[in-house]
Structures are given as C-alpha cells and as structure tokens.
Amino acid sequence: MSGYQLVDEVRAGRAHLVRDALWAGADPETTDADGVPVLCVAVAAFDGYVADALLDAGADPLRPLPDGSTPLLRAVVSGHAGLTAALLRQAADRLTEEDRAELMACARRWCGTGAEAGLRLATGAAGPAVRRRVADDFGIAAYDLITLGGMSVYDGHSAVLTRLEAVFGLHRPFDVLLARALARADGEHADWTEVVAVLAERSGAEVWDRVPALRSASDPLRRLFAADLVWGLLVLDEESAERRAADILPPWAAEETDPAVLASVLRGLTYVDVAGDGELGPAHRAHPDPRVRMVVPSLLHRTRYAYTHPEAWDVLAALARDPDARVRAAVCECLYEFEGREPARADILAGFLGEDDQLVRVKAVSGLALADDPRCVERHRR
Incomplete structure (x- = not known):
C-alpha cells in the first residue's frame, strides 16, 4: 500500500485496514500532502482506534512538528483524555521536565479558559459555536464536541489534566x-x-x-x-x-431511591458474589428508569441464578421486549456471551434479528450460530 492510500484509510477511520497496511510494511510516520503525520490526522479526527494502530506500529507521539508542537501536545489540545493517555503510554519514559511542564501548562490553560473560549482564542473566530454530545472511541466516556472557526475540540481538558497529573506522579x-x-x-x-x-x-x-x-x-x-x-x-x-x-x-x-445512583450500585454488584443477590435482578425488572433495567441482565448473568432458575429466563424475555433499545441491547449482550444452549436463550436471541441496531443483529446471529440454531442462516444471508 502506498503512503497516499494509508493516509486515505486513516482519514476514513478504517482502523482494521490501517493495521493491515502497517503489517504489510506501510510507514507509520507517513505524512499527508500538507506534511502532517498520519498520527496527527488521527488525533485531529479524535480517532482512538486508528491512533492505537499507528502507535502500535511505532508512530512517534513526540515527533517535532513545524509549528513547534508534537502529536502528544495536539492530543492535549484536543481535549480527548483517552487519546492523550494512549499517546502518553508510548512517550512517558522519554519526556523531559520541560516537556512535562509544557503539557501541563497547555492542559491548565484550556481548563482555565474553557473549550469554547479556548477555540475563540485559537481561531480568532466570532459567532456561535456548534456543540454536540459524542461518545469517545473507546466507549468509556462522553464529551461535548465543540466546533468553531474550522477547528474542533472535545471539552475534556479537565480530564486530560487529571490524567497528566496521575502519570507524572502529582x-x-x-x-x-x-x-x-x-x-x-x-x-x-x-x-x-x-x-x-x-x-x-x-x-x-x-x-x-x-x-x-x-x-x-x-x-x-x-x-x-x-x-x-x-x-x-x-x-x-x-x-x-x-x-x-x-x-x-x-x-x-x-x-x-435515585435511579442513576441505583444503576451504578447494581453495576458494582455485578462484580460481587453475595448470597441471594440474584434476587436483585427480578426485583428491578420493571423499574421505571431504563438505566436500572439495563443492569438487570448483567446482574443475573453474574450469579448462578441465570443458569438454574426459570424465572431468570422470564425476566430476560420480558426485558428483550423492553421499549428502550438500550435495555434490549443489554439483554442481547448478556446472552451473546452466555455459553449455555438453553432453548430460551436461542428464542430470545432470535427476537433480536429484526433490531434496528446492526451490532445487536450481528451479535444475535453470532449467538445463534454458536448454538447451531438454523434461524441464524437466513439473517446471515441478509
């Protein structure tokens, strides 16, 4: 693959093809037509998967750039804590005290001004900024993506500062x-x-x-x-x-009594073996807040309740028809990972074959295939 093709795959965010190209010998330090390293292209796109692929292949997060910055410094400016952490893992042992001070000063500056005001200072642009909620590529956190004057940043500079301090031992x-x-x-x-x-x-x-x-x-x-x-x-x-x-x-x-807190408490319980905790799943099956209902499948799956009690399958079957798509996706995720071959599991998974969410459909097909259920064949063809 040529350098231009690698640039195209990086820009398109096709991380699997980027990895294929790198395995085939593409240079992770390839630059685009403007001389910008592809790692910086990934950072500018807030693309954690592509950045990880390039870093794994040897892209240098401390490469000096014509404007005096580095890919790592640009990650700090981006406000994306996950990207910053990924580049830091490859660079921390090579940072000088001057490097560390520069990174900290940059993060503090953006924290002090705020993301939108920082964009106005950086671009000189007036007028309203565009703001929308996004999830990061690693599925761990959410941000507001703010765009102004042709430049975009995430509003996670406080998170970036918190991570820098931890890595630097502050x-x-x-x-x-x-x-x-x-x-x-x-x-x-x-x-x-x-x-x-x-x-x-x-x-x-x-x-x-x-x-x-x-x-x-x-x-x-x-x-x-x-x-x-x-x-x-x-x-x-x-x-x-x-x-x-x-x-x-x-x-x-x-x-x-607070639904958000209760959902977090139940999420913690999915990591704890406590006698009788399987009863918590059925107890919250009809909770009015979907954030609570979303945790019930994992809570059942954590205990042996799901493997031994018929009521657990009734709970999962009811949640599989939940009006909230996030709850239905949580049921599919639980049963997709469950290795048992109970008929109830296959019947519930088959009900997800018509879901709007493609990932839910894919996992339903995969789960049925692992159970040798013929209902996966026609959907796989589609």
Missing part, C-alpha cells in the same frame, strides 16, 4: 479531584470518569475511607460518585475490593 488530594468531578455534575462525562479512574488506581484506605460518608450524603451526585468509585475499585482490584464492596453494596441497593 498526587492531588481526594477533595481536589472530587471537586473536579462534582463541578461537571455528569457521571458520563470524561471529566467525571477520569477522576473516578485515577482515584480507583490509588485504591487503599485513603480512598475506601471516603466511601461511607459519600454514600450517606443527601446530595445524589455525591452518592453517585461513591457508587462509581466502588465500581472502579472493583474493576481494577476485584479480589481485595470485593470483600469491602460485599458489605456496602447490597444494603445500599435496597435503600437507594
């Missing part, structure tokens, strides 16, 4: 990081999720000792942060964290 106090998350007041935004991730990475008494007070707070945002933090601790350190979480989460699930 131990910010718990309350400082908590304030950053609460300032965003959005449990799905990267500014929030990055704080959760950094604190979860610390683990230890410093973090666990703060959970009870947050869990008992009257402010649902603080309770949500505590629930998300327990989940983050479970993901990173399941064996030791599970003992603590087993004491905290079951009574919390029985008492919590």
Whole structure:
C-alpha cells in the first residue's frame, strides 16, 4: 500500500485496514500532502482506534512538528483524555521536565479558559459555536464536541489534566479531584470518569475511607460518585475490593431511591458474589428508569441464578421486549456471551434479528450460530 492510500484509510477511520497496511510494511510516520503525520490526522479526527494502530506500529507521539508542537501536545489540545493517555503510554519514559511542564501548562490553560473560549482564542473566530454530545472511541466516556472557526475540540481538558497529573506522579488530594468531578455534575462525562479512574488506581484506605460518608450524603451526585468509585475499585482490584464492596453494596441497593445512583450500585454488584443477590435482578425488572433495567441482565448473568432458575429466563424475555433499545441491547449482550444452549436463550436471541441496531443483529446471529440454531442462516444471508 502506498503512503497516499494509508493516509486515505486513516482519514476514513478504517482502523482494521490501517493495521493491515502497517503489517504489510506501510510507514507509520507517513505524512499527508500538507506534511502532517498520519498520527496527527488521527488525533485531529479524535480517532482512538486508528491512533492505537499507528502507535502500535511505532508512530512517534513526540515527533517535532513545524509549528513547534508534537502529536502528544495536539492530543492535549484536543481535549480527548483517552487519546492523550494512549499517546502518553508510548512517550512517558522519554519526556523531559520541560516537556512535562509544557503539557501541563497547555492542559491548565484550556481548563482555565474553557473549550469554547479556548477555540475563540485559537481561531480568532466570532459567532456561535456548534456543540454536540459524542461518545469517545473507546466507549468509556462522553464529551461535548465543540466546533468553531474550522477547528474542533472535545471539552475534556479537565480530564486530560487529571490524567497528566496521575502519570507524572502529582498526587492531588481526594477533595481536589472530587471537586473536579462534582463541578461537571455528569457521571458520563470524561471529566467525571477520569477522576473516578485515577482515584480507583490509588485504591487503599485513603480512598475506601471516603466511601461511607459519600454514600450517606443527601446530595445524589455525591452518592453517585461513591457508587462509581466502588465500581472502579472493583474493576481494577476485584479480589481485595470485593470483600469491602460485599458489605456496602447490597444494603445500599435496597435503600437507594435515585435511579442513576441505583444503576451504578447494581453495576458494582455485578462484580460481587453475595448470597441471594440474584434476587436483585427480578426485583428491578420493571423499574421505571431504563438505566436500572439495563443492569438487570448483567446482574443475573453474574450469579448462578441465570443458569438454574426459570424465572431468570422470564425476566430476560420480558426485558428483550423492553421499549428502550438500550435495555434490549443489554439483554442481547448478556446472552451473546452466555455459553449455555438453553432453548430460551436461542428464542430470545432470535427476537433480536429484526433490531434496528446492526451490532445487536450481528451479535444475535453470532449467538445463534454458536448454538447451531438454523434461524441464524437466513439473517446471515441478509
């Protein structure tokens, strides 16, 4: 593949074809017609998958660019914490103190001005900015994508700063990081999720000792942060964290009234083995908030309840007809990964063959194929 073809695949966001080209010998330091390295093209497109492919092949995140920046510095400007972290992993051991200071100063500057005001300073453009909500390529967090004067950034510069500080060993106090998350007041935004991730990475008494007070707070945002933090601790350190979480989460699930917090508590319970916790799935099958109903399939799947009790299949069958597409997708995801060959599983999966979401249809076909169910054949042809 020629360099121009690699540039085309990078611009089109076809990460699998980018990897194929790199395996075939394409140069990860290829530049486009304007002399911009393809890694910078991926960063400008906020394309984490393509950036990962290029980094794996040896693209240099510290390559000096004509404007005095580097791909890593451009990632910081982009406001995309996931991209920044990906480039940092390839560059952290080569950064000088001057490099670190420049990256930190850039992140702080954008945090201080805000993404939209930062764009106005960078472009000199007036008029209204265009803002829309997007999920990052890694499926971990959400951002607002802001466009003005022909330039776009994500509004995750606080998340970028949080990640830079963690990588550079700057131990910010718990309350400082908590304030950053609460300032965003959005449990799905990267500014929030990055704080959760950094604190979860610390683990230890410093973090666990703060959970009870947050869990008992009257402010649902603080309770949500505590629930998300327990989940983050479970993901990173399941064996030791599970003992603590087993004491905290079951009574919390029985008492919590805020739907967002309850959904996070139940999500944490999917990582905990507690006697009788399988009953939590049926108990929340008809919860009025879809965020809660979305967790029920994973909660059932975590315990042996799903394998041994007929009521579990009734719960899943009902949720597979849920009016919210996200709930139906959660059921499909659960059954797609379930290796059993129960007839009820195949019948539920077959019901997803007409879903609007292509990924749900693909997983339904795959699950039926693994069960040798002939209903997958015709849909596969389509």
